[in-house]
Amino acid sequence: MTPDLAEPERQRVLIRLLRTYLRPYKKPIGLLVALQLLQTSATLYLPTLNADIIDNGVVKGDTGYILALGALMIGVSVVQVLCNIGAVFYGARTAAALGRDVRADIFGRVQSFSAREVGHFGAPSLITRTTNDVQQVQMLVLMAFTLMVSAPIMCVGGIVMALGQDVPLSAVLLAVVPVLGICVSLIVKRMRPLFRTMQERLDTVNRVLREQITGNRVIRAFVRDEYEKGRFRGANQELTDVSMSTGRLMALMFPTVMTVVNVSSVAVVWFGAQRIDSGAIQIGALTAFLAYLMQIVMAVMMATFMFMMVPRAEVCAERIQEVLDTDSSVVPPLAPVTELRGRGRLEVRGVDFRYPGAEEPVLRGIDLVARPGETTAIIGSTGSGKSTLLGLVPRLFDVTGGEVLVDGVDVRELEPALMARTVGLVPQKPYLFSGTVATNLRYGKPDASDEELWQALETAQAADFVRGLEGGLNAPIAQGGTNVSGGQRQRLAIARTLVQRPEIYLFDDSFSALDYATDAALREALARETSGATVVIVAQRVSTIRDADRIVVLDEGRVVGAGSHHELMEGNETYREIVLSQLTEAEAA
Ligand SMILES: Nc1ncnc2c1ncn2[C@@H]1O[C@H](COP(=O)(O)OP(=O)(O)OP(=O)(O)O)[C@@H](O)[C@H]1O
Incomplete structure (x- = not known):
């Protein structure tokens, strides 16, 4: 799914991301660079001071000199430590702020996505990108702040x-630095592709895990635990394999560097001893030289550490940027309509719809009108496009042809808040959020009073069951509403929409999990509660819709009939077939 970008392009993506998100933090970055400069200068100065003490103090036995320079060394060390603390503090703070900002922007972008974009990336990948990928970039930034200067x-x-x-x-350095550079760059080069694979496999582990948690009941019911365990083991092993490969390369790095360090130290001591012997340098200079050699090697090592993180961060930046650069296919209107003159007349005019990537449209030339004060039912066989049609009203997707109008205004022109107030959709698979019954019911109207909630629950035939819960309105609801039954979840979802009091109610097969008596009682209460509103009911069950003012019959994405139950029984073969598959001739009459 992620396009395979060429290396320079990938680097540009990382740099662009960092530039954008570090721009607001110029001041702390300037401060930490200054602190780093000071602390590095102090570090570099210390071995020279040390050499001076040895050569001019220790060797000559000048205690006063030793004390004076010793005090200076302590002073320099204090400056070094303080600057280091300051630099680490500002570095960590800025890196954390960058992480927060990127996460917030990804979240904002994902929220604007329609079902199409979410489907394109997949929920697990979006979660990995928001959490793990951002963390990788954040870690690189932290490391860079500490080491880049x-x-x-x-x-x-x-x-x-x-x-x-x-x-x-x-001259020893002439050999040491290039050898180190070559070894390190060879290892880093081999690591790059591994890091990309690692992020992708992490996505896979997340996907498998998410599927297994969500589908837990199905797995149990089919006793597929062993199969699922195997699937997870496979994904987990693949991630482990690639982690091991990168781990092995990292492990190779330390012995390589240490070998170079040790060999060069021996060379320095060997040549240095000869230089001291010949009187060219003093012992202090050799000590300082060894300290500088160590500092150089440490610098190369630290830079290597950072460069090891770069490829992984590049891959992550690319994945993050891909989300940030994706525009929602459901675009908010440029000049939104903020007020409607009407009571919620819904009209679908010549609508075509094709899912992204699909060859055939699922809806073709649909025309229908749902009026305020009336109940319009949509019936049709499985897969005939009923849910798709309802989803086009609140713009879960946008039509690919024709238009959907509310009070004569195209839904694509409506201000999102006005849309939310006007259209209330109860989806086929309702989702409840973690919280309480009350927080879920107030989702569309945060200031709703308890009375309003109870009234909605009464209408939705859910009041008795909520009263029976420990805590009533404050009874806890688990994520997804998994601690209530399917029918209870449906009724809570209906109540949630009732609390919102929209002008157009769209019920997508919302009564399917209810028994006949509850279904009938609910529809009766609903008719009282929603009188004056436009009600559209999608249902499979004939008894649910036979009393509707108008029934629209869908077949393979086309309207094949519309009218009252009796009219359709008389003249519509598709409708008759559906009805007679559920009722006898006598019951249907
Ligand atoms: N996200 C999607 N991507 C691609 N095709 C889809 C998608 N959702 C639904 N479809 C296809 O669109 C067609 C209509 O689906 P839809 O869910 O609207 O039917 P439905 O009439 O509501 O069915 P049911 O009564 O079973 O709920 C089906 O053939 C389905 O395969």
């Missing part, structure tokens, strides 16, 4: 200071 200065400064101690001895 200090590592190059340490490296170059170390070389300059080493040259200052003894030029011929510095």
